[in-house]
Amino acid sequence: MTTSVELTRFRVAPGKAEALLAARPGMIADFEADREGFLGARLVRLPNDEWLDIVEWRSPEDYAASREKGANRPGIKAFFEAIDALVSAEEGVLSE
Template identity: 85%
Template sequence: MATAVELTRFRVAPENVEALLAARPGMIADFEADREGFLGARLVRLPGGEWLDIVEWRSSEDYAASSRKGPNLPGIKGFFAAIDSLVTAEEGVLSE
């Protein structure tokens, strides 16, 4: 099974950056507790108020199952609440 990679690019207003970063540990904890196949995530700050979230999943099916759940837990909701707008969301396969 190939490792799926979720690539989500989004915008955060300058006044929401602290809230985004403060919510990140809670989001990760909720993913670890509630999202089967979650392997880890990295958050990258880009120019112009944009961010890239790189999330690794054991499989494409695990990623799809997580997406269907949406922001179902407080830590995930808190992280999503700090996001102003979605730029792109893509899925790829990790090449090793």
């Protein structure tokens, strides 16, 4: 089985960083409850108000199914609402 990695880089206004961090546990809980194949996630704070979200999925199909659901739960929606701009989104395969 191939582990898929989602790499999403985005900007958050300085005044919204606390809201983003406060929403993170709810987003993770919603992913665990509602997203088949979700393995875990790491959030990295970068310079210039940018962030990198690294999310691991059991398969590319699980990642695709998650994308189709969008912000369908309150915790996910709250996290997405704290994001001001998408910088980039990529998918890769984890090499172990």
